[in-house]
Amino acid sequence: MAGTGMKGWRASRLAARMLAAGGLCCVLAGCFSVPRETRETVRTFVLTLDAQSNGADAPPAKPGAGLLVVNVPQAQPGFESPNMAYVQRPYEIGYYAAHQWAEAPSRMLQPLLVRTLERTGVWRAVMAMPTSVRGDVRLDLDQVVLVQEFLQRPSRVLVSLRAQLIAMPSYQVVGIRRFEMSEPAPTDDAYGGAVAANRALQILLKDLGDWAAGCVNARPAGAC
Template sequence: MLTANSVPADTFKRSYLLDIPLPTIPPANPTGKTLLVSMPKAAPGFDTPGQVYIRTAYQLEYYSKSQWVDTPARMLLPLLVHRLEVTGQFQAVLSATTSTIASDLRLDTEIVRLQQEFLTYPSQVRLVLRAQLLDMEARQVIATQVFEIVENALSENAEGGLLATNQAVARVLKDLAAFIVEQVTKIRRVLEE
């Protein structure tokens, strides 16, 4: 009979979460618009729970004993929703996985890159996120932005990549929220004119 004690320790995979501090959500803005955050997409090679790294350009590799608990895109959705709720700009921020209600605005995102790069020392995590804000009533794109965040890893391994990834995610969410608030403010000004 095989027990946990009889299996060599190096056969177990470690599974990691995207885990960042989540601020308290203020009351909803009753005069704000509703925002639907669609399920983030990921570019080919990055739509996997595998923790990606590169040692040479153009060649993706995956840690054999470390992985994400789910794909980074799926783990990003609740963090996006929460960070946008914290802005206090919206009547409601809805998640595409839990809501079928029509909304005023929709946010589409795509992870273009999320990789630990061993091209420099210390290694770095690069997160590239494309965001597109759409007006659902007018059926048009309001704004598109690409965010690129690079964070140094604290150690040259999967755990160092994990910590740098969490820092990169926190930064990109802050930048994305500021971008969305700026766009919503522009919309509000146009409507007031």
């Protein structure tokens, strides 16, 4: 009887091992489905000048025109990354999960501003920082914000910043001004926000270029 019990116990262990081995083979063969994380394709947007602006040639600079250096724009806290920001209620920032800018909006702003300022014809040259060239005037931009607001329908995109012109090498402040532009989004989603952002930026950059030219030319009086 004891021998029979021992044989039965050994048979049970052998069966258990075979079952475990069979289960392992089944897993390796893909018999059991392993949950996989599904990720939506990330869509990336850019800020750019319109086709007409991109193709426009800069007018010749006036005699005696100075050299303008455009500093690296600084974003307001919460807007330093490529994340596409939106607000649904005051004081709270959200970010799209599967949509982003190609680069932080403040970083994309610098080359667009350089091209806008070149077209004014006020400067002998417009250089972007960092550069070893010492300019006659430096343009600083800070508190840059680009956000889609869902506080109303349709949603609107707000672009705002503060600009400061500084005479070099005296570091005398020539003028300071805050710029703000808001445009309705054609659709209440990330793509609609990107479209509205580009529209608002076209207007804001034009206003900023006109202001900077007015400051340097001192007309109209009190332009800065």
